[in-house]
Amino acid sequence: MAPKQPLTTMHDVELAALSAAGGRREFGELVRRHSPFVRALLRRMGAPYEVADDIAQDAFMRAYEKCIDYRGQGNFGSWVGRIAARLYLRQIKHEARYTDLEAMSDEDWQSLEIDPIGRFDLDKALRALSESERLCVSLCHGAGLTHEEIGASLNLPLGTVKSHVKRGLAKLRLRLSPSLEQEARLDHV
Numbered sequence: 001m002a003p004k005q006p007l008t009t010m011h012d013v014e015l016a017a018l019s020a021a022g023g024r025r026e027f028g029e030l031v032r033r034h035s036p037f038v039r040a041l042l043r044r045m046g047a048p049y050e051v052a053d054d055i056a057q058d059a060f061m062r063a064y065e066k067c068i069d070y071r072g073q074g075n076f077g078s079w080v081g082r083i084a085a086r087l088y089l090r091q092i093k094h095e096a097r098y099t100d101l102e103a104m105s106d107e108d109w110q111s112l113e114i115d116p117i118g119r120f121d122l123d124k125a126l127r128a129l130s131e132s133e134r135l136c137v138s139l140c141h142g143a144g145l146t147h148e149e150i151g152a153s154l155n156l157p158l159g160t161v162k163s164h165v166k167r168g169l170a171k172l173r174l175r176l177s178p179s180l181e182q183e184a185r186l187d188h189v
Contacts, residue, residue, distance in 0.1 A: 013072035020067040027064050034077035035060065041081045044126050045138040047088055055091065059084035078144050085143040089135075089153045125175050132156075133168030140165050 007015065007029040019027035035056060042052035063070075063080045070079055126134050135154065139145045145153070151161045 011072075012076035013070075016067045016070040016072075016076060019064060020070075027060075027067065030063075030076055031060050034080055037077040038081050038084050041138065041142045042084055042088055044123060044134070044142055045085065045088055046127075046131060046134055051088075051091075055084055055087050059087055062087075074144070081143045082145060085139055085145065086153060089139075092135075093155075122172075122176070125172055128175065129168050129171060133164045133171070136161055136164035137168040137172070141169075 007026060010018075010026070010029070012030060012033070015023075015026045015030050019030065038056045038059060039052050042055055043049065047055060059080050062083050070076060126138065129137065132154075136150055139150045139153070140147065147158055147161045147165065150156070150165075151158045154161070156164075
């Protein structure tokens with residue numbers, strides 16, 4: 001009898017196939033590998049820590065039930081991330097909390113700190129975006145949803161989604177690109 005292959009060396013597709021056949025240990029390995037990404041995605045979308053944890057757990061439970069649908073096209077974490085993002089969007093719609101907030105003032109943008117060697121906190125920068133910009137940027141670049149999927153999920157016109165993504169990315173680029181002074185410091189490090 002050949003020894004079993006350790007779970008840590010198995011590919012996500014193999015683990016998903018075994019999970020679909022009822023393998024709880026195999027699915028546990030998938031959760032261990034991908035839950036940090038899913039929770040971080042939800043937090044970047046604006047979910048408080050407790051909500052992100054709850055939704056991530058719900059997303060993994062749904063993924064376990066639908067493991068047979070995962071075919072290995074793309075990363076398993078991204079697949080679960082899309083499930084989690086949709087669950088969070090449903091919750092936002094249900095709570096009727098989605099509002100288009102005004103852009104932050106220049107003082108608010110300047111309050112985002114970059115450390116002396118030029119590193120930045122992406123989560124902090126994302127929190128500085130309006131809720132609509134943060135959601136659209138996170139869904140597009142974090143969860144891998146298309147603009148059309150985001151529009152359908154948020155019930156927004158396609159052009160509005162594209163504007164939110166473009167404006168949000170521009171603000172992030174502006175905020176996160178090192179100034180000339182910081183670049184000079186980086187050259188000397």
